[in-house]
Amino acid sequence: xxxxxxxxxxxxxxxxxxxxxxxxxxxxxxxxxxxxxxxxxxxxxxxxxxxxxxxxxxxxxxxxxxxxxxxxxxxxxxxxxxxxxxxxxxxxxxxxxxxxxxxxxxxxxxxxxxxxxxxxxxxxxxxxxxxxxxxxxxxxxxxxxxxxxxxxxxxxxxxxxxxxxxxxxxxxxxxxxxxxxxxxxxxxxxxxxxxxxxxxxxxxxxxxxxxxxxxxxxxxxxxxxxxxxxxxxxxxxxxxxxxxxxxxxxx
Numbered sequence: 541x542x543x544x545x546x547x548x549x550x551x552x553x554x555x556x557x558x559x560x561x562x563x564x565x566x567x568x569x570x571x572x573x574x575x576x577x578x579x580x581x582x583x584x585x586x587x588x589x590x591x592x593x594x595x596x597x598x599x600x601x602x603x604x605x606x607x608x609x610x611x612x613x614x615x616x617x618x619x620x621x622x623x624x625x626x627x628x629x630x631x632x633x634x635x636x637x638x639x640x641x642x643x644x645x646x647x648x649x650x651x652x653x654x655x656x657x658x659x660x661x662x663x664x665x666x667x668x669x670x671x672x673x674x675x676x677x678x679x680x681x682x683x684x685x686x687x688x689x690x691x692x693x694x695x696x697x698x699x700x701x702x703x704x705x706x707x708x709x710x711x712x713x714x715x716x717x718x719x720x721x722x723x724x725x726x727x728x729x730x731x732x733x734x735x736x737x738x739x740x741x742x743x744x745x746x747x748x749x750x751x752x753x754x755x756x757x758x759x760x761x762x763x764x765x766x767x768x769x770x771x772x773x774x775x776x777x778x779x780x781x782x783x784x785x786x787x788x789x790x791x
Contacts, residue, residue, distance in 0.1 A: 643744030
């Protein structure tokens with residue numbers, strides 16, 4: 541590649557090269573990654589920075605695929621909720637309940653501050669999301685109860701604004717509650733090793749669709765930016781036509 545042939549100067553191109561290939565340096569070719577990763581990195585950098593520079597041919601962007609479709613069975617849900625309710629830290633049970641009721645991401649739940657939760661209006665206002673856009677999430681009765689218990693947590697330090705807080709670090713500051721290790725142990729004990737925490741989001745969105753909400757309504761709640769992403773749920777609208785919208789928010 542000749543730097544002079546680009547409207548960008550050589551310094552800018554050099555920096556762009558470093559940024560584009562930092563992820564892939566010394567690692568297998570991009571084709572060895574999944575479709576979503578390929579698209580993310582090939583879309584993020586100009587096409588002339590990719591294939592001619594390292595692989596000597598252009599890479600065709602793959603289809604993102606159908607996505608993961610792991611749902612909870614009734615028995616799995618019963619066992620999971622029983623297990624988290626038995627855990628010594630009640631925050632785990634509250635977080636799982638909220639994820640299952642709202643479809644919020646793990647990071648969105650654990651990073652919440654108290655002013656973002658409005659129990660009177662039964663909504664949570666998210667400002668820092670994966671898609672860099674704010675949204676308001678309505679709360680079902682169960683989610684409201686979980687948030688109320690979390691907000692009234694008697695062991696919360698007076699100066700802590702986090703809804704779900706961890707132990708102080710070496711610097712004395714409290715950070716969001718983390719449960720990755722506990723979740724792994726829980727899955728093993730329940731014999732559901734293939735179930736990820738993020739699958740609770742998929743389960744929640746599936747139930748919103750089954751409840752008769754439109755794509756626009758589901759997108760506003762879940763934060764899905766692409767209607768294409770929601771198409772994987774459309775077949776569920778005919779599965780449980782008896783499940784009314786008000787059952788979602790008042791059950």
